[in-house]
Amino acid sequence: MEALRSALTFPARVKRDVGDVLFKKNKEPVFVTCKACGRRALKKDWQNNYYVCPVCGEYRTIGAYYRLSLILDPGSIHELNADMKANDPMYFPEYSEKIAKQRQKTGLEEAAVTVSGKIGGYKVVIIVLDPRFFMGSMSSIVGEKVTRAVEYATKEKLPLIIFSASGGARMQEGIYSLMQMAKTAAAIEEFNASGGLYISFLTHPTTGGVTASFASLGDITLAEPGALIGFAGPRVIEQTIHKKLPQGFQRSEYLEAHGFVDKIVERSQMRDTLLQLIKLHSK
Amino acid sequence: MIETILKKVETIDKKIEVLEKKAKGETKELVDTASVSEEVLEEISEKYGQWDDHTREIEKLKDLREIFLKDMRILAPYEKVYLARHAKRPHIDDFIDGLFTDFFEQKGDHLFDEDKSIFGGIARFHGIPITVVGHRKGHSMEENMEYNFGMPCPEGYRKALRLMNQAEKFGRPIITFIDTPGAYPGMEAEEHGQGEAIAMNLAKMSQYHVPVISVVTGEGNSGGALAIGVANRVLMLENAVYSILSPEGFASILWKDSGRHKEACKLMKLTADDLLEAGVADVIVREPLGGAQRDYGFVMKNLDEALYKNLMDLRKLSPSELKADRQMKYRKIG
Numbered sequence: 001m002e003a004l005r006s007a008l009t010f011p012a013r014v015k016r017d018v019g020d021v022l023f024k025k026n027k028e029p030v031f032v033t034c035k036a037c038g039r040r041a042l043k044k045d046w047q048n049n050y051y052v053c054p055v056c057g058e059y060r061t062i063g064a065y066y067r068l069s070l071i072l073d074p075g076s077i078h079e080l081n082a083d084m085k086a087n088d089p090m091y092f093p094e095y096s097e098k099i100a101k102q103r104q105k106t107g108l109e110e111a112a113v114t115v116s117g118k119i120g121g122y123k124v125v126i127i128v129l130d131p132r133f134f135m136g137s138m139s140s141i142v143g144e145k146v147t148r149a150v151e152y153a154t155k156e157k158l159p160l161i162i163f164s165a166s167g168g169a170r171m172q173e174g175i176y177s178l179m180q181m182a183k184t185a186a187a188i189e190e191f192n193a194s195g196g197l198y199i200s201f202l203t204h205p206t207t208g209g210v211t212a213s214f215a216s217l218g219d220i221t222l223a224e225p226g227a228l229i230g231f232a233g234p235r236v237i238e239q240t241i242h243k244k245l246p247q248g249f250q251r252s253e254y255l256e257a258h259g260f261v262d263k264i265v266e267r268s269q270m271r272d273t274l275l276q277l278i279k280l281h282s283k
Numbered sequence: 284m285i286e287t288i289l290k291k292v293e294t295i296d297k298k299i300e301v302l303e304k305k306a307k308g309e310t311k312e313l314v315d316t317a318s319v320s321e322e323v324l325e326e327i328s329e330k331y332g333q334w335d336d337h338t339r340e341i342e343k344l345k346d347l348r349e350i351f352l353k354d355m356r357i358l359a360p361y362e363k364v365y366l367a368r369h370a371k372r373p374h375i376d377d378f379i380d381g382l383f384t385d386f387f388e389q390k391g392d393h394l395f396d397e398d399k400s401i402f403g404g405i406a407r408f409h410g411i412p413i414t415v416v417g418h419r420k421g422h423s424m425e426e427n428m429e430y431n432f433g434m435p436c437p438e439g440y441r442k443a444l445r446l447m448n449q450a451e452k453f454g455r456p457i458i459t460f461i462d463t464p465g466a467y468p469g470m471e472a473e474e475h476g477q478g479e480a481i482a483m484n485l486a487k488m489s490q491y492h493v494p495v496i497s498v499v500t501g502e503g504n505s506g507g508a509l510a511i512g513v514a515n516r517v518l519m520l521e522n523a524v525y526s527i528l529s530p531e532g533f534a535s536i537l538w539k540d541s542g543r544h545k546e547a548c549k550l551m552k553l554t555a556d557d558l559l560e561a562g563v564a565d566v567i568v569r570e571p572l573g574g575a576q577r578d579y580g581f582v583m584k585n586l587d588e589a590l591y592k593n594l595m596d597l598r599k600l601s602p603s604e605l606k607a608d609r610q611m612k613y614r615k616i617g
Contacts, residue, residue, distance in 0.1 A: 089617065090552055140617025147614070169505075169527050171537050173617075174551050175561055178527045181506055182513045182613040185482060186489030190610075193490070211478030212466075212506040217486055231478035231506070232468030236532075240468045250473060258474050 064113035064128035076118035092172040114149035125153035135167030143180025150187040164215035168208020181213040223252035285362040306337035360548035366522040371576035375417040381583035398439030414450035417460030434467035437480035466507030488513035492602030519555040526553035
């Protein structure tokens with residue numbers, strides 16, 4: 001898969017796509033320390049393991065384009081609405097500055113990256129929410145990009161895959177953020193009515209308004225191991241019920257056990273699983 | 284601050300009531316001093332001197348009440364939040380009593396549980412059978428405990444969906460009343476799929492071929508409000524608020540300090556006027572000065588007119604136009 005990756009062309013602005021593994025200026029680290037277990041491993045080993053800790057198996061956040069590179073056929077990627085930029089509908093204090101900072105940090109224009117491309121020769125539409133940009137929170141542009149990509153998939157009769165990752169609503173966009181839930185859910189429902197296959201892939205963390213709209217409406221729901229998935233955040237729940245939450249609460253495995261996830265899929269199996277499902281649904 | 288003004292006004296209300304009874308000779312008892320704040324009585328006598336007879340006294344009190352009420356003509360966003368949450372504000376049962384006839388309550392999601400924080404059923408509005416669904420808050424602590432303060436669990440949303448799906452089946456218009464602090468953030472609620480339940484309601488509501496009108500009557504917070512609010516027309520009572528989150532939660536997320544909620548109210552653009560500008564609300568329904576709790580009749584009359592007019596307008600659309608009209612309302616936002 002590494003070979004595939006190098007053959008893909010990324011937009012030039014996307015410099016540090018591989019998650020929160022920090023690269024110093026022109027100097028890639030030899031070792032990377034795992035945030036969960038604190039152990040160090042060779043960066044090469046991390047890469048070969050798709051940024052899952054080679055020692056403890058903890059899943060590290062990865063960027064949208066890197067994830068796409070692990071899935072799509074070389075050279076097949078075509079980004080949709082790449083120029084849509086985060087805006088500031090409520091003129092919220094300091095929000096524009098924060099957007100600029102996020103943009104600089106990640107090279108992204110918004111938390112959602114929407115593309116069409118091919119998996120094993122099958123054309124698909126993929127939406128990836130990148131948790132590094134404002135925690136993948138739902139802004140009006142995220143909602144708009146998701147809706148347009150879903151509408152594109154409906155029109156072109158293509159399978160739809162959405163990788164969700166979101167801290168919830170974009171507070172600085174208030175009611176505009178909230179209304180994206182209705183907009184995206186309606187687009188998905190129209191897609192469903194047209195008979196399209198929608199695979200919802202939940203990654204760490206998927207919460208709030210994203211969970212309560214398009215992320216929960218898949219025909220097939222997959223999740224990465226250990227991802228936090230829920231509507232209310234664990235801190236809010238603990239404050240409400242005045243109790244500590246049990247170990248593993250709201251994690252992928254917990255959701256699978258409670259009947260909300262079809263399968264937990266390792267990152268190394270991500271592409272093959274998607275391809276299997278697309279083939280099963282192709283006529 | 285609106286809370287103090289309202290208390291004064293309420294004290295005057297009480298005094299007028301007692302005096303009116305006295306004037307009619309219905310009671311010889313003195314004013315129940317325990318229920319009248321000393322401060323207000325002093326203020327009243329300072330301004331008007333001593334009373335001579337009941338009628339004049341009542342008149343003076345009414346004048347004074349007017350003065351206080353006029354102070355409440357323009358309210359800050361946080362003051363509207365206070366009114367929107369007022370315990371005596373009309374709630375869904377009051378609206379059903381005031382606007383509809385022939386109400387038949389439908390209980391339960393018919394899957395797992397009966398969630399009392401969602402209330403609904405079938406009724407007639409101007410003779411037309413409709414489905415009514417809404418968040419239920421209580422007027423007392425006991426009632427609120429029973430209704431979980433209007434915070435639904437997934438079962439509540441699934442009950443709402445069951446009722447609304449039937450409305451679609453039988454071609455009944457849907458009227459929903461929104462008044463909730465948000466979806467309940469509890470352990471079971473998460474285990475039973477709070478996110479899935481809300482998502483499903485949003486998806487299905489976008490598909491209905493019947494008129495859907497939502498009325499934001501109190502506070503409408505987060506996806507927990509929107510889950511019964513995907514409508515062709517959104518009506519808002521004048522002092523109702525509608526937002527992404529409670530101002531307290533908003534301040535706590537943004538500044539890690541829920542104490543800054545008043546400041547949050549100002550930034551959140553949550554009043555009916557703000558929502559009208561954002562294209563989320565379509566109609567503002569006027570309330571009496573000092574809030575809906577002061578005169579239910581006034582609110583019911585205005586709401587009845589607004590609901591009837593909008594329902595009649597929507598009934599002119601074909602089923603597929605109704606669906607397209609609703610989807611377009613949200614498609615345009617953002």
